[in-house]
Amino acid sequence: MSSKPFYITTPIYYVNAVPHLGTAYTTIAADALARYRRLTGHDVFFLTGLDEHGQKVAQTAEENGMSPQEWCDAIAPRFVEAWELLGITNDDFIRTTEERHKVGVQAFWSALHAGDYLYKGSYEGWYCVPDETFWAEDQLAEGCCPDCGRQVEFIREDNWFFRLSEFQQRLLDHYEANPDFIQPQTRRNEVLSFVRGGLKDLSISRTTFSWGVPLPFAENHVTYVWIDALLNYITAVGYGSDDPQLAERFERYWPAQVHFVGKDIIRFHCVIWPAMLMAAGVALPESVFAHGFLLAKGEKMSKSKGNVQSPAELAERFGVDAYRYYFLRDVQFGSDGSISLESMVQRYNGDLANDWGNLCSRLFNMTGKYFDGIVPALSAEEIAADTPLRAIAEGLPAKYEDAMVRLDYGKALEAAWDLIKETNRYIENSQPWTLAKSEETAVDLARVIYHALEAVRIAALYCAPVMPITSAEVWSRLGLGDIHSVTDLESESRWGGLSAGNVVEKGDPLFPRIYEQ
């Protein structure tokens, strides 16, 4: 394959929860980027998966009368189904209990052990089991976990440690030399000040339970679950594998272009993970992008607060495309964002039903009425005529790309919406229904309809990463091929690509209005 590789990851999700709005949010965002990069001709590898080890999983399995593996096997399909439902196009789905992962983790430990980056020490401190996180005495908040506020356990055991403290300067140098490594900027500042404050060596093994990947050189020690999870990004693409095909895969896709993470796990991804890779002599990912929290009425969404609706419920009510659109359009990616059913209904009726759906209905209708449903033929001169639509359509690719490089989905969608809104205005202003009344304005009528159809064809292309189902439908109604097989967005979006003679199908409304709240 000659096209440029582009490797995108979500965090692997903890198998103790079922898919919720938060995990769906990260996954949808990653999927929109994956789809966009496929359209721009990249050889995308999009990875998601499950984090299946750790004390908490073992405990939950036991409470449910299952072995840990049985528990994981029971939960995993729920994630696979949820992502299928939301149109997620991941190329792989890694589970940390898979053999390929174990092999990679052990190869990694062997490399660090050989490089003298590990030592045996004794750990004393506090542990939050639900978060699987260690805390020092002075980090506790009134004796509880500073992250989640729950009870912590005192732990004293022999652990293996990673010499994280030796990496302070190398990390700072890396942040300095790669200003886009941590995004957005606020998160970068947070990490910088944390690392400048000094780093402690990190306990990387546990002996009090066995549900994890054993260290290859130390009996009874299993890998600390957070480290185990981070390694999925390289084990999934073949790190440590003897299989030449998998080794080639690693060569091809690593380093990743972007790790999508929530802002709460940024230290693992921007401090510990790069230090581990440095120690193993493995290249660092190009960037880590941390998104914010979804807030319902100002509060973080959480099960205990009861403000969580399931992705499946929302998708059923609004449709998959509208679901994806709402979260990527209404919440500034990288910041916390408020979400509510009211604003979702508003976005749906305003942007989708009125602007986009209605444009398609009206226009396809008029094509039926005035041209028997056939795209009218225009002279080359008329196709190239200087209309406001052509100007906006020609500026769209650069604006969209610029926004997507920054993962600013809102801005990218706004750029597509500029074209959609202008097309509605253009139809209003040029009044095809008046032009249709006289033979003398037949050429004008054909130009207006053609230009509007062409704008819709192009708008559908740029909506496709976020709203794949309706974009495919619009293309199909325009008599065009499969939009998902486009790999050269630039040439596909060139003005004048719509062929005269294509049969345009009216079809049902793309986004029927929602009346009740």
Ligand SMILES: [Zn+2]
């Ligand atoms: Zn906690």
